[in-house]
Amino acid sequence: MLHSIQEWTIQHAEQTEDVHWFMDLPELMAFISIVILRGVTRIPSLRDCWSANLGNPQIIGTMPRNRFQDIMQHLRFDDRSTRSDRAKTDKFAAISSVWGSFVTNCITCYNPGLHITVDEQLFPSKTRCCFLQYIASKPDKFGIKFWVACDLKSKYICNVLPYLGKDPNRPSGERLSENVVMRLMEPFLDKGRNVTTDNFFTSLSLAQKLLRRKTTILGTVNKIRREIPQSARYKDRNEFTTQVFSTSAATLTAYAAKRKKTVYILSSMHSVVQTDNTTKRKPNTVTLYNTTKCGVDVMDQMVREYMVRRGTRRWPVAVFYNMIDMAALNAHVLYQACTGTQERLPGGACKRVG
Template identity: 70%
Template sequence: MATMPRNRFKDIMRHLRFDDRDTRSERTKTDKFAAISAVWSSFVTNCITSYNPGRHITIDEQLFPSKTRCCFLQYIATKPDKFGIKFWVACDLKSKYICNVLPYLGKDPSRPSGERLSENVVMRLMEPFLDKGRNVTTDNFFTSLSLAQQLLRRKTTILGTVNKIRQEIPQSSRQRDCNEPYNATKCSVDVMDQMVREYTVRTGTWRWVNSQHIAVRCVDCYRYTCGKCRREIPWQCQDC
C-alpha cells in the first residue's frame, strides 16, 4: 500500500486549483461557479448519463456544510448545519442515486422574468428525464398548479404538498388522500444526504473551491449506491 507524507498532502491541498486563475475574474462575471465549473459539469454529466432512473424521482434541497468565504453561502436555521452551500438535488426513489444536481448561486439573470424559482429549478433538474411517464415528488416550496401543467405537457406527473397560501388550489381539492403515496416517495434526497454525511471525506479548509472539490469527492459514498443498484436493479445501471 502506497502512502503520502502529511506535509506533501498539505502542500498539494494548499496549491490545488481547478481552473485558470488568470482568467477567473472575467469568467466569474457570468459564472459564480467558475472556479470549479469544469470539474462540476463533468460530474453532473456523468450522474445524468450513467444511470437510468425509475419512474419516481424526488426533488429537494441539500445543504453542504461550509463556513468558507463565499458570496452564495446560505443560512438555513432548520438544517443540522446552519451554514453551507445549497444544492437542488433530484434523486431516484428506489436506489437514492443522484440523477441531477444544481448549485444555488443566488439570483439567476438567465431565468425568464416572471418565472418562479421553484418551477425553474424543477424543470431544469427534470429536463433529461421528461416525456417518459415519470413522476416527480416535491415539497410545498416547489409544488404549484403552473408547474404541474408544465410537467403534464411533458408527460410527467407531480406529487407534493401545497402551501396553504396558493390561491390557485380550490377548497374542494384540499384533501389528505395523497399522504400515504407522498410519504412513500419523498425520502430519497434525505436518505442520500444521510449517506453523504456518514461517509464524507471532507476536510477543513478556508477556501470554498477546495470544499466543493471534496464535496464532489463524496462520489466515494455514491459507489455504495451504485453497488446497491447493481445488486437490486442491474438492468438500469449503465456501468457508472
C-alpha cells in the same frame, strides 16, 4: 475531469512555488483516496492520520503527510488567469468546469426509476463566498445550497445544481422553484416518470408544465398558494377528514391529520383519491407522498455518514468535498447495480406528513 484538476493544480504550483513541481494522475487519485479514507476512519486531526498510534496504515502507506498537504495547498479546479473574466457571468467559475463534468457523468451513467425526488441540500461550510446560505431549520446553519434530484429507490443522485443567488438567465416571471425542477428534470422528462417535491416547489403551473412533458408531480402545497381554493382554507376541520378538489391537470387533497392541521397534497398522477380503512382514513395521495418524498433526505443522511468534509477557507474545495461525497454514493449504487450485491449504507427515515 481528473486531467483538468491535475492540469490546474500543476499550473498553480508552478506559478507560486516551483516551476518543476509535478503531480501525475495516479498520485492525484491517491490523494483523493486519502480524502475518502479520512472520512471513513473519522480521525479529526490531519496529523493523527499519519501518527504511529492513531494513524491508518493505508493512509501512511499511500502518501507522506507533507506531500498530501502540498497537493492540498495547490489544489485548483480552473485556469486562474482567466477566472476573473469568467466570474463576471459565472459565480461558480472557480470550479464550474469540473462540476459540469461531474454532473454530466451522474446523468449519463444511470437510468433512474419511475419516482424521482427533488429537494435542497445544505452542505455545511462557512467559507467566504457570495452565495453562502443561512438556513435556521438545518442542523448546520451555514452552508452552500444545492438543488438535488435523487432516484427514490437507490438514492442515486441523478442531477444537482448549485444555488448561486439571483439567476439573470431565469425567464422573467418564472418562479425559482419551477425553474429549478424543470432544469433538474430536463434529462428525465418525456418518459412517464413522477417527481415528488415539497411545498417550496409544488404548484399547479409546474404540474401543467410537467404534464406537457409526460411527467407527473406529487407534492405538498403551501396553504398560502393561490392554488388552494378558499373553501379549503378553513382550519377547524374534523380529524381524519378528506376533501378533494380537481382540475383537468391535477387533484388537490386536503387532509386533516389533526383537528387544526390540514395537509394539502397536489397530484397530477391521481385522477381518483381514495382513503384507506384504518382509523386515520389516509388518502392514497398522502400515503404515496410519504413513501416517495424521502429520496434526497435519506441520500443526505447516507453521504453524511462518511462525509469527507474538513475545515477549509476556500469554497471550491468545500464544493469538491461535496462532489466526492456524492460521487462515492453514486459509485456504490452503480457497483450494486452491476454486481447484483445488496449492501445497505446507513441512512434513516424521514418525517411523514399526516
